[in-house]
Amino acid sequence: MIIRTETIDDYKQVYQLNYLAFGNRDDEAQLVEKIRHTDGFIPELSIVAEQENQILGHILLSKASVVDGDKECEVIVLAPIAVHPDDQKRGIGGKLIQEGVKRCKAAGYPLILLIGHPTYYPKYGFKPARSYGLNLQQFEVPDNVFMVKEVIEGSLGTIKGELKYPAVFF
Numbered sequence: 653m654i655i656r657t658e659t660i661d662d663y664k665q666v667y668q669l670n671y672l673a674f675g676n677r678d679d680e681a682q683l684v685e686k687i688r689h690t691d692g693f694i695p696e697l698s699i700v701a702e703q704e705n706q707i708l709g710h711i712l713l714s715k716a717s718v719v720d721g722d723k724e725c726e727v728i729v730l731a732p733i734a735v736h737p738d739d740q741k742r743g744i745g746g747k748l749i750q751e752g753v754k755r756c757k758a759a760g761y762p763l764i765l766l767i768g769h770p771t772y773y774p775k776y777g778f779k780p781a782r783s784y785g786l787n788l789q790q791f792e793v794p795d796n797v798f799m800v801k802e803v804i805e806g807s808l809g810t811i812k813g814e815l816k817y818p819a820v821f822f
């Protein structure tokens with residue numbers, strides 16, 4: 653299996669993968685398509701896991717901002733991540749997250765934020781974001797599902813304010 657940047661030729665399989673992984677609904681598959689057409693899309697942060705020409709997993713990390721008064725900081729949001737139902741619990745999701753974190757670090761993004769399963773993401777270093785002065789008003793979610801991972805040392809607890817997802821997420 654290889655982990656690599658998504659290409660245009662993968663789009664169809666990535667759509668189908670998200671559709672299947674999210675229980676035969678296409679909200680997330682469509683979200684991926686919409687994000688690709690926005691300024692927040694970073695091609696190198698749309699990453700796939702491929703084996704024998706089959707896409708088994710996909711992760712999309714894209715731009716968002718943390719706003720505090722007139723200060724605004726560019727950060728990354730993780731959404732969505734999907735692993736084919738037949739291939740879950742083999743570590744593919746973890747490999748995609750680790751590669752995504754590595755690439756965010758290389759590109760200089762300080763934090764990755766997400767809304768997600770509270771028992772899954774902590775395996776990869778995500779922590780409840782509100783404990784670090786980050787807040788979220790666009791979605792009403794419990795504290796333990798709004799999470800952050802520090803990518804650049806020293807940024808957690810330093811970058812504070814409200815996470816603003818781009819309009820494409822609504």
Ligand SMILES: CC(C)(COP(=O)(O)OP(=O)(O)OC[C@H]1O[C@@H](n2cnc3c(N)ncnc32)[C@H](O)[C@@H]1OP(=O)(O)O)[C@@H](O)C(=O)NCCC(=O)NCCS
Pocket residue numbers: 673674732733734735736739740741742743744745746747767768769771772
């Ligand atoms: C969530 C998802 C991406 C994880 O990918 P994966 O390749 O199965 O995960 P990994 O193999 O890297 O990690 C497996 C571990 O995570 C746990 N895990 C997997 N899905 C989980 C979930 N939804 N909630 C909590 N834990 C989960 C497994 O039990 C396993 O734990 P263990 O290592 O203690 O045995 C995958 O299950 C998936 O596509 N789910 C459907 C879509 C989805 O919910 N996406 C995330 C939205 S927040």
